[in-house]
Amino acid sequence: MRRTKEEAEQTKQAILEAAINVFFERGVAKASLEEVARAAEVTRGAVYWHFKNKVEIFEALHEKLHTPFIEQILEGLEVDHPNPVEQLQHICTTLILALEEDEQLRKAIQLFMFKCDYSGELAFCKNRFNVKKQEKLKAFEAYFEKAQRQQTLPMSADPRMLALSVNCFIRGVVSEYLDSPRQFTLKQDVPPMMQLFFKSILQPAAS
Template sequence: MARRTKQEAQETRDAILDAAAQVFYAKGVANSGLEEIAELAGVTRGAVYWHFKNKVDLFEALHDTLHEPFMEVILHDLENDHPQPLKQLEELCDNVLVELADNAKKQRILSIFFFKCDYSGEMAQVLKKQEAQQVKSRMLFDRYFERAQAKGHVNPMFDPQSLSIGLWCYLTGIVQEYLRYPGQIDLKHQAPQLVAQFFHGLNHHP
């Protein structure tokens, strides 16, 4: 019985997060209220407060639904001592972009973070948390470049941290433009070439 109750609680939490994503996307975070999120989720406002302290807490939890799985994918990938770390990272980036093109839910949530939220006032703390999470993710990219450099595949003049920053900015720019103007980029089919263009200049041939 306890197991079923825990499962039901998780299902309620997921329903609230799904409803929040829809409401935030349609109205913007600042103009959205917990009442309408609860109504869309088919739960009481009390149920929302049982799982989340307030709207900021709910917004942060929504961000975690993307960040935590992303970190798990990278950490799992890094367990493989790939003979070509650059190619490994390139394939990872390809997969992330192609998967985004097929995932409307993820597109909606990312659009909220990029375009539907004013990170001022009480939301300023959220931006700091996102920054810390971004740094952790980006540092994992460092490990690919460090491995590639150790194998002689990357010019020793390049700084792995700078390469990670450049790659992160490149991917973020692609994602933002895709979400802002979805008709301009055929992400599912163009992602491999877009990613390859970044990595092409990194290969080192002494």
Template sequence: MVRRTKEEAEETRLQILDAAERIFHDKGVSRTALADIATAAGVSRGAIYWHFQNKVELFQALIDRLRLPLEDLAQASESDVEPNPLGRLRELLIRVLQRVEQDPQCRRVSEILQHKCEYTDDLGDLRQKMQTFHLECDQRIEKSLRNAVNKGQLPATLNCQRAAFSLHAYIDGLQAHWLLCPQQHSLAEQAESLVDALLDMLRSSPALRDA
């Protein structure tokens, strides 16, 4: 009975997340009320509050769900015992770009993040949470790059902090641009070439070296 109750609670949580994803995508984050999500999910507002304190926490859960399938690759690129951290990072970045086009759920959440997430007063600390999320990403990328430097896969003089910032902006920009103009080209088909161009920059650009 307890197991069934836990399963039902998890099913309800997933229903709420799926509904929030659809409504955020249709209306934007700031114009979506928890009542809208409750109606779309077929649950009460009390059920939402059982799982999430507020709309910001619900939004964070959508981001976490988006990141989870790639977490093993991210951790591998950061691991000191990984013999090929740059290869794992390359695989991770390629999959990030491919999923935006090939995975409908990933595409919806990416569109919300890039184009339908407004930092209005009623969302409280959403902007701060997103800043923390981006800084964490930069730090994890920097760790992966330092790992690749230590393994001799990138130049010893690479400024890893600057390179991480550049890498994050490059991937983020590719996603934002494609989501606005998906008819221009296939991001999934060009993912490998686009990531390899980025890695070439890390290996060769004098502007990314320590003085």
């Protein structure tokens, strides 16, 4: 039962889509390809036709879902803004708030954060992941350096340290929210939290 090329591509996407859900519900390690196949309404034969094994599926998912996230941060650097730090605050806040509406994105990030472990087969995935993170950190730094050039951030500030802090804080917020969403409401709690955090950056050091 050979399908047309379009149909084949459709089933491939269906498999990826199904993989998100199955990985999400059963965890990457415990999810079997049989389950993925069933969820996509095909057999394991189809899965093995399109992908070499589970790892390859995982990689495909990562490529598809994680990449666009970082690009948004990089784009903000291109735009001219009178106060880059406030701009960064705004971008970060927006990105986090987006989680509330996009369930698929939520699932995906939860996958990469909690539903898999990067030992063994997935170890090299972690490396690729870290490369992306370095880019992100450099982008954060760039915001602060830009702000220093524009005199909206004192020269005494340490861009690298600020970038690290922002990165940690964001990761913490996202982790905590995805870990137990009932803990706080994004729309209500995140803006003041971000406000609090960035306030300390914008105000020159005291005491």
